[in-house]
Amino acid sequence: GAVVSQHPSRVICKSGTSVKIECRSLDFQATTMFWYRQFPKQSLMLMATSNEGSKATYEQGVEKDKFLINHASLTLSTLTVTSAHPEDSSFYICSAPTGGATVGTRMNTEAFFGQGTRLTVV
Amino acid sequence: LAKTTQPISMDSYEGQEVNITCSHNNIATNDYITWYQQFPSQGPRFIIQGYKTKVTNEVASLFIPADRKSSTLSLPRVSLSDTAVYYCLVGGSGSARQLTFGSGTQLTVLP
Numbered sequence: 105g106a107v108v109s110q111h112p113s114r115v116i117c118k119s120g121t122s123v124k125i126e127c128r129s130l131d132f133q134a135t136t137m138f139w140y141r142q143f144p145k146q147s148l149m150l151m152a153t154s155n156e157g158s159k160a161t162y163e164q165g166v167e168k169d170k171f172l173i174n175h176a177s178l179t180l181s182t183l184t185v186t187s188a189h190p191e192d193s194s195f196y197i198c199s200a201p202t203g204g205a206t207v208g209t210r211m212n213t214e215a216f217f218g219q220g221t222r223l224t225v226v
Numbered sequence: 227l228a229k230t231t232q233p234i235s236m237d238s239y240e241g242q243e244v245n246i247t248c249s250h251n252n253i254a255t256n257d258y259i260t261w262y263q264q265f266p267s268q269g270p271r272f273i274i275q276g277y278k279t280k281v282t283n284e285v286a287s288l289f290i291p292a293d294r295k296s297s298t299l300s301l302p303r304v305s306l307s308d309t310a311v312y313y314c315l316v317g318g319s320g321s322a323r324q325l326t327f328g329s330g331t332q333l334t335v336l337p
Contacts, residue, residue: 217269
């Protein structure tokens, strides 16, 4: 089945440095990917929508200059956390919706998620 | 996007059937209902999706009443490995819909 691969699974970086997280769709093309952040004991919060060939759309309160998103191909989206600080430590997860199957006149879709990246800024 | 309400937590014992109900009173006509499972430090994993009535796959069943304002995920004969957070989501059709996660239900299966 469709798989989304996220790398790295965990990373520790020093405060002030930048970290890049990759999200790949392995056997399907994804014109859109989503980036989420999850703090301990909390639900996933959508950060931004990554659009292939165009600018990402950021949710309210998410700094676009701090969380740089690039979606240069139909199978790869990257999230770069720039000038990371300890408060950026979190679990970052990407997802990509598939085309799914058409049921009647409606599109039946589902999204696949990456394994997540545990970022720790020290 | 329709908001969902689920119990924060549930406990069960191995071998029992577990039913988790989700309320989504303002579900739209084009919305599907999807359930995901998440283990600690992992991305969510798709469990089941439905539009109306009943859907069953190899791991779960999904019951959706006629008014579609709620849904129930049924896990038969749970095991310890089913301990996880379960999320109910509703969203529009289309290949690029974003998913909004509610609080989820922490299911703890006890021996």
